[in-house]
Amino acid sequence: MGPVLAGVLQLLALITALALAHVPLGTYMARVYSCDRHWRVEKWIYKGIGADPDTQMRWPAYLRGVLAFSAVGVLFLYLLQRLQGHLPGSLGFRAIDPDQAFNTAASFVTNTNWQSYYGEQTMGHVVQTAGLAVQNFVSAAVGIAVAVALVRGFARSRTGELGNFWSDLVRGTVRILLPLALVAAIVLVACGAVQNFSGIHEVGQFMGGSQQWNGGAVASQEAIKELGTNGGGYFNANSAHPFENPTPFTNIFEIFLLLVIPLALTRTFGLMVGSVRQGYAILATMATIWVGFTALMMWTEFAHHGPALELAGGAYEGKEVRFGVGSSSIFAVATTLTSTGAVDSFHSSFTGLGGGITMLGMMLGEIAPGGTGSGLYGMLIMAVIAVFIAGLMVGRTPEYLGKKIGTREIKFAACYILITPALVVVLTAAAMALPTPGDSMTNSGAHGFSEILYAYTSASNNNGSAFAGLNADTQWFNSSLGVAMLLGRFLPMVFVLAMAGSLAEQRPVPATAGTLRTEKPLFTGLLVGAILIITGLTYFPALALGPLAEGLAS
Amino acid sequence: MNNSLTNTARLLGAGLGALLVLTLVTGVIYPLAVTGIAQGIFPGKANGSEIEADGKVVGSSLIGQSYDLPLKEGQETPEPDLKWFQGRPADGLGTNSVNTRYQLILSGATNRSADNKDLIDRVTAAKAAVVKDNSTADYKVRPRDVPADAVTSSGSGLDPDISPQYADIQVHRIAERNGLSVARVQQLVDEHTEGRTLGFLGEPRVNVLELNIALKDLAAKG
Numbered sequence: 001m002g003p004v005l006a007g008v009l010q011l012l013a014l015i016t017a018l019a020l021a022h023v024p025l026g027t028y029m030a031r032v033y034s035c036d037r038h039w040r041v042e043k044w045i046y047k048g049i050g051a052d053p054d055t056q057m058r059w060p061a062y063l064r065g066v067l068a069f070s071a072v073g074v075l076f077l078y079l080l081q082r083l084q085g086h087l088p089g090s091l092g093f094r095a096i097d098p099d100q101a102f103n104t105a106a107s108f109v110t111n112t113n114w115q116s117y118y119g120e121q122t123m124g125h126v127v128q129t130a131g132l133a134v135q136n137f138v139s140a141a142v143g144i145a146v147a148v149a150l151v152r153g154f155a156r157s158r159t160g161e162l163g164n165f166w167s168d169l170v171r172g173t174v175r176i177l178l179p180l181a182l183v184a185a186i187v188l189v190a191c192g193a194v195q196n197f198s199g200i201h202e203v204g205q206f207m208g209g210s211q212q213w214n215g216g217a218v219a220s221q222e223a224i225k226e227l228g229t230n231g232g233g234y235f236n237a238n239s240a241h242p243f244e245n246p247t248p249f250t251n252i253f254e255i256f257l258l259l260v261i262p263l264a265l266t267r268t269f270g271l272m273v274g275s276v277r278q279g280y281a282i283l284a285t286m287a288t289i290w291v292g293f294t295a296l297m298m299w300t301e302f303a304h305h306g307p308a309l310e311l312a313g314g315a316y317e318g319k320e321v322r323f324g325v326g327s328s329s330i331f332a333v334a335t336t337l338t339s340t341g342a343v344d345s346f347h348s349s350f351t352g353l354g355g356g357i358t359m360l361g362m363m364l365g366e367i368a369p370g371g372t373g374s375g376l377y378g379m380l381i382m383a384v385i386a387v388f389i390a391g392l393m394v395g396r397t398p399e400y401l402g403k404k405i406g407t408r409e410i411k412f413a414a415c416y417i418l419i420t421p422a423l424v425v426v427l428t429a430a431a432m433a434l435p436t437p438g439d440s441m442t443n444s445g446a447h448g449f450s451e452i453l454y455a456y457t458s459a460s461n462n463n464g465s466a467f468a469g470l471n472a473d474t475q476w477f478n479s480s481l482g483v484a485m486l487l488g489r490f491l492p493m494v495f496v497l498a499m500a501g502s503l504a505e506q507r508p509v510p511a512t513a514g515t516l517r518t519e520k521p522l523f524t525g526l527l528v529g530a531i532l533i534i535t536g537l538t539y540f541p542a543l544a545l546g547p548l549a550e551g552l553a554s
Numbered sequence: 555m556n557n558s559l560t561n562t563a564r565l566l567g568a569g570l571g572a573l574l575v576l577t578l579v580t581g582v583i584y585p586l587a588v589t590g591i592a593q594g595i596f597p598g599k600a601n602g603s604e605i606e607a608d609g610k611v612v613g614s615s616l617i618g619q620s621y622d623l624p625l626k627e628g629q630e631t632p633e634p635d636l637k638w639f640q641g642r643p644a645d646g647l648g649t650n651s652v653n654t655r656y657q658l659i660l661s662g663a664t665n666r667s668a669d670n671k672d673l674i675d676r677v678t679a680a681k682a683a684v685v686k687d688n689s690t691a692d693y694k695v696r697p698r699d700v701p702a703d704a705v706t707s708s709g710s711g712l713d714p715d716i717s718p719q720y721a722d723i724q725v726h727r728i729a730e731r732n733g734l735s736v737a738r739v740q741q742l743v744d745e746h747t748e749g750r751t752l753g754f755l756g757e758p759r760v761n762v763l764e765l766n767i768a769l770k771d772l773a774a775k776g
Binding site: 010013044045048051068069070071072073093118120122130131134138173174177185186189190191196197201203204207211212215217221235237243248249252305308309314317318321322343344346348350352355443445450467469550553554 | 570572588602604613638642650651656660665667708713755
């Protein structure tokens with residue numbers, strides 16, 4: 001069997017596994033967010049929080065909960081890193097500098113997991129396990145909570161109530177992420193991922209002498225890193241490191257983990273709005289883009305255009321032998337179309353067009369299938385835009401899921417889709433115009449520009465992967481990328497929740513013969529088109545200067 | 555005003571409470587539970603899949619290492635010890651720059667782009683070296699026989715594997731340097747070649763450390 005056929009079979013196996021998980025997980029999550037009863041452990045947690053989980057919140061209250069929890073999270077993680085030198089169980093590692101600690105705190109609380117540090121030499125057990133890994137759980141749960149609030153906005157009528165943020169946060173963590181992560185972590189250890197607290201290992205070598213490496217709670221962090229679409233590696237090499245991703249099976253398993261919740265949430269959405277077929281239309285849109293991108297990536301990586309790769313005879317620079325080109329291509333697309341940003345191979349050494357595909361994936365807004373929760377709400381915002389475009393074409397007031405899409409909703413949606421491109425383009429331009437940021441580039445020419453464009457695209461979209469040649473541990477990059485991550489996460493959430501509140505207050509519009517059938521393939525086609533055209537028009541000039549210039553030259 | 559301040563304080567207090575409780579659950583209980591289960595059921599794997607040979611640990615089956623001659627005076631990069639099977643280049647590996655009382659290996663890739671001059675030079679040099687090192691009196695390696703993994707650095711810099719093609723072209727050299735027959739060394743490579751998992755996952759590979767341990771045994775037996 002050739003590597004191309006093996007790559008295609010791996011993709012098909014992955015699709016099958018995701019399809020099998022879709023219905024049970026999606027149904028389970030719908031039940032989690034609709035059920036009235038609290039588990040006993042949850043009641044203890046609510047007591048610790050001091051909040052009543054049964055109080056219904058309108059959108060401003062829900063938003064205040066999100067912001068307060070996240071603000072405390074940034075502060076706590078910042079202090080934990082600043083105090084690392086004094087924390088017991090930290091291998092004696094010293095405190096993190098202020099600019100890097102701010103960047104990392106912002107990064108993990110926003111579900112980005114951009115890393116300007118080398119994990120194995122910088123972060124001790126306590127910061128990794130009780131700081132970074134905790135945000136892997138809760139930032140993912142916050143994302144799902146906001147998505148569920150928006151879905152409730154569509155599902156409910158003549159009320160402004162969107163649910164209770166604390167209850168959604170705790171349930172997402174305790175009932176969904178924690179049990180899945182536990183099982184996944186055990187599977188990873190069984191395949192060879194490390195899990196210990198024995199500190200620095202001194203290990204003998206074949207040729208004599210010894211080597212030092214840093215152990216830790218790697219498997220437990222790896223599981224939630226993929227499942228919560230986080231992406232922050234325990235080690236610098238992330239999921240390319242054999243202790244994080246030891247075998248070809250774990251590679252496909254990790255890709256499965258990072259896709260499974262965002263895809264299953266489409267069923268949760270369908271069930272909660274009372275029509276699973278609406279969920280399937282959204283799922284079909286995500287799947288079309290994901291499979292299309294994966295096919296393109298495999299094509300360009302197997303073709304390996306570019307002088308160094310042609311000389312080598314294959315696109316193996318930055319890729320591991322056990323995964324090969326096919327499996328690495330599937331990982332690269334999945335991680336950039338979700339908000340994960342974990343990598344099992346290094347995107348900077350991909351072909352010019354391959355690097356462009358990873359960037360374009362993020363630029364779509366990470367909605368196919370996107371991050372845990374953020375993918376669904378991002379996609380629903382695009383659906384609102386698509387319905388609006390269709391309404392303009394036929395001259396009807398647009399409706400979606402029985403709700404009128406009026407001026408207010410369109411204003412919120414427009415603000416939502418303008419935020420990230422504005423951050424990316426303005427900050428990239430600023431970095432290119434300033435005298436010093438360019439010194440951080442490893443490569444020159446079009447690829448050097450791509451390193452900076454990639455960095456701001458990744459941060460503003462809360463992805464976290466990188467063209468890692470860029471030395472991002474400078475005050476400029478730590479600060480500007482930190483701000484981009486915070487604004488790119490929380491400003492869109494403001495508009496999502498505002499729209500949810502506005503939708504929940506409406507009375508439903510009865511469907512008529514003239515209503516656009518949003519559960520039909522025609523709408524899926526319209527939605528895919530709207531997404532590609534809007535993103536294409538926004539980013540084409542920037543892409544032309546970077547990956548397109550590089551890819552077409554080779 | 556006073557009222558809204560109180561409300562903000564109460565809200566931040568709730569946020570802090572939630573964070574602390576969830577930290578206890580996901581940052582303390584969860585990792586300890588996983589560690590307990592892992593150490594109980596898979597202690598070898600949870601501690602890094604270390605391999606022993608002749609009664610002492612010689613590395614991890616998951617972590618690639620270098621098989622070089624000791625550094626000579628005035629040399630900056632050591633030469634490969636051609637008696638042993640060689641792994642992939644690891645130009646992206648780093649040494650630690652903070653907390654320097656440890657000598658940790660820093661995993662990483664070169665991150666050079668496909669049109670990077672430096673990468674083109676490295677690949678060219680690596681290819682020439684692979685051809686030269688592996689050609690023996692009666693076996694000539696042609697440049698087009700050299701597989702891509704032999705001349706490129708991996709993502710982690712710690713790739714424990716090479717492709718079966720790269721192992722194959724080293725067979726004549728290994729046989730010659732160890733005084734073994736080509737057929738016997740080829741058999742050793744074949745025994746250590748692992749196909750795709752379930753027939754389609756990943757790529758076929760040869761674990762270099764395991765192969766070299768077996769080679770050492772074989773050479774000792776003569």
